[in-house]
Amino acid sequence: MIIRQTQPDNLESVFNELDGQWTPNAAFYIRDHFPVPALDPETWRLRVEGSVDHPFEISLAELRSMPATTYGCVLECAGNSRVFLVPKRDGVQWELGAVGCAQWTGVPLSAILDRAGVRESAVEVVLEGADRGEAEKSSRPKDEIAYSHSLPLEKARRPEVLLAYEMNGAPLPRPHGFPVRAVVPGWYAMCSVKWLQRILVVDRPFQGYFKTVEYAYWTSNDGIPQERLPLSEMALKSEIARPAIRESLPMGRPYRVYGAAWGPDSRIAKVEVSVDGGDTWQDAKLLGESIDHGWRLWEFWWTPERPGQHTVLSRATDAEGTMQPAEHDLNHEGYVVHHTLPIQVDVG
Numbered sequence: 001m002i003i004r005q006t007q008p009d010n011l012e013s014v015f016n017e018l019d020g021q022w023t024p025n026a027a028f029y030i031r032d033h034f035p036v037p038a039l040d041p042e043t044w045r046l047r048v049e050g051s052v053d054h055p056f057e058i059s060l061a062e063l064r065s066m067p068a069t070t071y072g073c074v075l076e077c078a079g080n081s082r083v084f085l086v087p088k089r090d091g092v093q094w095e096l097g098a099v100g101c102a103q104w105t106g107v108p109l110s111a112i113l114d115r116a117g118v119r120e121s122a123v124e125v126v127l128e129g130a131d132r133g134e135a136e137k138s139s140r141p142k143d144e145i146a147y148s149h150s151l152p153l154e155k156a157r158r159p160e161v162l163l164a165y166e167m168n169g170a171p172l173p174r175p176h177g178f179p180v181r182a183v184v185p186g187w188y189a190m191c192s193v194k195w196l197q198r199i200l201v202v203d204r205p206f207q208g209y210f211k212t213v214e215y216a217y218w219t220s221n222d223g224i225p226q227e228r229l230p231l232s233e234m235a236l237k238s239e240i241a242r243p244a245i246r247e248s249l250p251m252g253r254p255y256r257v258y259g260a261a262w263g264p265d266s267r268i269a270k271v272e273v274s275v276d277g278g279d280t281w282q283d284a285k286l287l288g289e290s291i292d293h294g295w296r297l298w299e300f301w302w303t304p305e306r307p308g309q310h311t312v313l314s315r316a317t318d319a320e321g322t323m324q325p326a327e328h329d330l331n332h333e334g335y336v337v338h339h340t341l342p343i344q345v346d347v348g
């Protein structure tokens, strides 16, 4: 792992070491805002309350006794690849590794909501973690806050949204939210709240710090930025694992360019590669099968024929024909960095 920050820990995986569909737990990136809470699985309880008919508390043993599902999906930090932005943007300077694809086992959030009996008036579900501390930005609440985020009921009730207690078949590791975390496939990972301790059903859209000050962006309508919206769905993206940034490649020898592509769902129609800085593009080969909300691996064989510096890029197109953009959308500030990322290599 590459350490970007400690206390709180912010570690990214070495994306160059991508190897297959599932990211091992020990290689999965870690994005924390506050110190990791020490939770005792024996005494841990999840409280479900707010705009519900039957508020309740549930233990880990009870949660584990409910019907479980396993779902594979990509989690990507909304700030992944920020280091590619010029000028530099505030925040953790993630390269390519604040993303991973794992299999999560747990109980659908919808089952918990059904048990509580969500009232007619409810619109959102707030997910609160047990980690807390002082928020970072100057516009922040005066007291310590718990990490929390929310989902509109429509998303919260989708069958793929889980309260997960296993990651790739092992108990959820502590850095990834032990004993229980939310997993929200298709959305940037700030909604996948770790160390879950409370689910609060609310009658008005939640406007908490991590939904409005951080992980939000201005939209510009008719030339006036009129609205600040929370980030939600992931944008279509592909990343190159090999070659690595600044890798030296031998001239005249076939090289396997390798990477992954993902988006709000798994329907990647095409990945193309350019080895000349984006002037010309050729189709890469999609590998394996498409997995709902998983990433799609791809490869492209390239025999460099000219010495010197080359810029390699990849771009994905989804089933609707949407293609990754060539430039970063400045409205998104330091988030949603999903344009075609230039990988400089040296051929010798």
Ligand SMILES: Nc1nc2c(c(=O)[nH]1)N[C@H]1C(S)=C(S)[C@@H](COP(=O)(O)O)O[C@H]1N2
Pocket: 028, 029, 030, 031, 032, 033, 034, 075, 076, 077, 078, 128, 129, 130, 131, 147, 175, 176, 177, 189, 190, 191, 192, 193, 194, 195, 196
């Ligand atoms: N409780 C809690 N949940 C959290 C966070 C956090 O700091 N605290 N970080 C969020 C963000 S921004 C991301 S990108 C993902 C990272 O999940 P991971 O550390 O398991 O990769 O967790 C999300 N859930």
Ligand SMILES: [Mo]
Pocket: 031, 076, 077, 078, 079, 189, 190
């Ligand atoms: Mo994130």
